[in-house]
Every structure is written in C-alpha cells, then in structure tokens.
Amino acid sequence: MPSSRLERVEESETIKIANAANKMKSEGIDIISFSLGEPDFNTPDHICKAAADAMYRGDTHYAPSTGIPELREAIANKLQTENKLEVTSDDVLVTPGAKQAIFEVMMSVLDDNDEAILSDPSWVSYSPCIKFAGANPVWAPTDPDNGFMPYGIEELITNKTKLIVVNSPCNPTGGVFDNEMLKTVADLAVDHDLLVLSDEIYEKIIYDKKHISMGSLDGMHERTITVNGFSKAYAMTGWRLGYVTAIPELMKGFKKIHSHSVSSATTFAQFGGVAALEGPQEPVNDMLKEFKARRDILINGLNTIGIKCKRPDGAFYAFADVSEFGDGDAVAEKLLQDAHVAVTPGSAFGLSGKDFVRISYATSQERIKQALQRIEETLL
Structure with a gap:
C-alpha cells in the first residue's frame, strides 16, 4: 500500500x-x-564544451556531496558580487536542480503541523514540498492590479508559522518584488522570528525592473535561505543543476538530507555550471x-x-x-x-x-x- x-x-x-x-x-x-x-x-556552446571536456578527461566519478570546489567557489563569487550576500564556498550546496534544493529546505526546517506562507498563486511544487514535510501551506492573497504582490501577510502569522516563501520573479505571474515589498516581508520575519525561503531562479529574466536578493536586506542574512540554479537563465533545464545557501546551522540539515538521498549532482554537469557563471554572458x-x-x-x-x-x-x-x-x-x-x-x-x-x-x-x-x-x- x-x-x-x-x-x-x-x-x-x-x-x-x-x-x-x-x-x-x-x-x-x-x-x-x-x-x-x-x-x-x-x-550555450561554451557550457556544453566545458561539460564534454570534463567527461572525456575522466570526471565521471562521484563528486563531493556538496559539489565540486570549482563550482562552489564560482557560485559564492557570484552571490557576493551580484546579489550582495555574505557567502563563502563553504556556505554553498550544489543540488540536482533548484527543485531538489527546495525539497531539502522544506524537509529540513519544517516540522509536523508547522505553517509556511505562500503567495496565492505560487509555483505548483511549493505546497507539495511543504506537505511532504508534514507542515501546512497558508495562502496569502495577491493583487493582480499591483503585479500580483501579496498582502495581509501579517494577519496570517500564528505561533505555528515557521517560513515565508518569496519567489521573485514569480512563477506563474511574472511579478517582481520591489524593495518596499521585500522590506515588508523582512520586517515581518524579524518581528516574528521567521525564516524566508527566497527562490531566485528567474533573477536574470527581468525586463524593466531590478532584482534584489532578500538576503541582502538588513537583518536578513541569518534568516534567508537563497535557492537558485542554472535551468532558466542558461537554458540548462535537462542538466538538473541548482544550489542553496544559508547560514551554517541551517546548511547542516540540508547537507544531511542531501547526502542520504541524491548524494551529489552530476559531476561533469557541474563543470558546465562553472563555465556558465565564469564564461560570456x-x-x-x-x-x-x-x-x-x-x-x-x-x-x-x-x-x-x-x-x-x-x-x-x-x-x-x-x-x-x-x-x-x-x-x-x-x-x-x-x-x-x-x-x-x-x-x-x-x-x-x-x-x-x-x-x-x-x-x-x-x-x-x-x-x-x-x-x-x-x-x-x-x-x-
């Protein structure tokens, strides 16, 4: 059964x-x-070539569970320079896609009957990941006339609330959180001692606005779990390559689930990730x-x-x-x-x-x- x-x-x-x-x-x-x-x-060709070169030189064995050092260093440099996050390579976990990172986060930080706040509407897999962890999704309404920004979040917070999920730019609406909206969420997280999962997988696909990382806001370094990956920006969906960063106390849980489930991301694909970040944009x-x-x-x-x-x-x-x-x-x-x-x-x-x-x-x-x-x- x-x-x-x-x-x-x-x-x-x-x-x-x-x-x-x-x-x-x-x-x-x-x-x-x-x-x-x-x-x-x-x-892009230079990414494919980097992975193929790695494959043919013999990088087809197990990678370190957290990711090859070259990729973790490249991700840390990217997060420092582009996203203004306080990150070292030790704070990075490479995953088989950003979805796996999100699953590991939910399983690590949520307990039975905890609550996690989502914008309504949200990407289809947030709610199932929350439910797999035994917790309950709580839906914040959004305003279609205001870029589908959520509102009334504070009224949804209870003593069971553990996490707020931010996805900017957003799937399915294409909405982008501006500094004011991010600060509203950050203030609530600080006031109520909550974590924020910031899914930034679409960060490079923004048309007339600027991407701001939640973890760069004052007081949010220790509360923000940042997830990203290569699928959308670099057209690498089939490569299954993502990553997550947070403070060491949280990363310890992610790494434990990671090591006992997927072990590591594909070794030669990770060299493609290095080329994506360090090569021509x-x-x-x-x-x-x-x-x-x-x-x-x-x-x-x-x-x-x-x-x-x-x-x-x-x-x-x-x-x-x-x-x-x-x-x-x-x-x-x-x-x-x-x-x-x-x-x-x-x-x-x-x-x-x-x-x-x-x-x-x-x-x-x-x-x-x-x-x-x-x-x-x-x-x-």
Whole structure:
C-alpha cells in the first residue's frame, strides 16, 4: 500500500498538461505548447564544451556531496558580487536542480503541523514540498492590479508559522518584488522570528525592473535561505543543476538530507555550471531580449482578443484572466482539444487562479502568433 503521506500531495498539473499535449503530438496533432517552464533555446556552446571536456578527461566519478570546489567557489563569487550576500564556498550546496534544493529546505526546517506562507498563486511544487514535510501551506492573497504582490501577510502569522516563501520573479505571474515589498516581508520575519525561503531562479529574466536578493536586506542574512540554479537563465533545464545557501546551522540539515538521498549532482554537469557563471554572458542577454519581444507580442495579442492580461515584469509567463470565456480549467481544456494550444489552468497554482491560465512564452514568435490566431478562432 502507498504511504499515507502521498495522500497529502496532488499530481503536478504542469506535468499532467505536458503529458496530455505530448500524447496528442505523438498522434500527429500539431500542438503549440505553452505549458512547461522550459526555455526553448539550446544551452550555450561554451557550457556544453566545458561539460564534454570534463567527461572525456575522466570526471565521471562521484563528486563531493556538496559539489565540486570549482563550482562552489564560482557560485559564492557570484552571490557576493551580484546579489550582495555574505557567502563563502563553504556556505554553498550544489543540488540536482533548484527543485531538489527546495525539497531539502522544506524537509529540513519544517516540522509536523508547522505553517509556511505562500503567495496565492505560487509555483505548483511549493505546497507539495511543504506537505511532504508534514507542515501546512497558508495562502496569502495577491493583487493582480499591483503585479500580483501579496498582502495581509501579517494577519496570517500564528505561533505555528515557521517560513515565508518569496519567489521573485514569480512563477506563474511574472511579478517582481520591489524593495518596499521585500522590506515588508523582512520586517515581518524579524518581528516574528521567521525564516524566508527566497527562490531566485528567474533573477536574470527581468525586463524593466531590478532584482534584489532578500538576503541582502538588513537583518536578513541569518534568516534567508537563497535557492537558485542554472535551468532558466542558461537554458540548462535537462542538466538538473541548482544550489542553496544559508547560514551554517541551517546548511547542516540540508547537507544531511542531501547526502542520504541524491548524494551529489552530476559531476561533469557541474563543470558546465562553472563555465556558465565564469564564461560570456551575452547568450543570457540575447535570450532576455528575445523573451521580451515574445512577451510583448503575446500580451498585446491576448488583450486584443479580449483576454485580460497584465504585462509581466519578469520570468517568461503570462497569467491571463480568461473569466470572460469560462473558468481556467474549462478554458485550458477547450484550448487543448479545439485549438491544439496547451496552457496550464491557473487553479494549479492556488485557489485564486481559478479564473486564469498560465501561458509560458518559451516558444518562437511565429508559434506565439499562430497560437493567438487559434485562440481567437476558438474562443470568439
């Protein structure tokens, strides 16, 4: 019989939609997929070469559990210079993807019946990770007219609250926390003796604002757990390479779970990570320019059709209000079956998403234009 803990957790809706779209593709149907959060660009050549060189010179054995020294040093340097964090290489743990880091954090810092505060909507895997740890997610409402910023967080804090999750830029909304919003969360964390998990995986995909790391704010060094990775900025989703940093007292728990579960990230992939951080950044800038162009085509097109959608400040997602045409679940199903366009229903990300769908514009401008035409023909 399956473990009872599995009953706490729902199936990943993004994976479910992607699987349905892939099944239709295998049947010869031309599906335009906006479902998964995966850049459609190839990993830059210099990163691939670094990993291949490592493989062929024999770096195919176990790596140190916390990560190869070269990568941990490169990550620490990056966090010091770009994010203004007080970090050394000893404070870095390399993981097989940022998702693994988040899972290890939740399992390490949360006890049974603790509470962790999420913005509603939030990325689909935060809540399951919290539930796996035996804790309970508590949802803070957000304001779509104010970039989906959360509000009323203080009213949700109880004696069971342990953690606040910040994801900026945000999946699924593309919202970016400004200094004022971050300071509000920081003040609450200090006043109520809470930890903050800052998921910064989309930090380099910001269009008209500036990324600020939670851990750089006054009083937040000891309270912030920073998670990041290579998947989004460097188009390295299949490499499964992420990292986490925090104070030593917290890192000890992450490392214990890490060593008894995944052991380490793939050795030669880590040399690719070094090349990503220390090599040319022009590919990142080029991808950002293309994402911005795609964003503008998509948002303008959606609003022209009559689908209300705010222009996201970061990431590569549009969180579109489809309430004029039905709830998000019904519209997502209709678009998949009739328009052959795969989007994710907003309900996958929280109760407030029921009238929304998430559209990942990690596909070409041509395909976005084709999808907009199909959507218009199907809904109007």
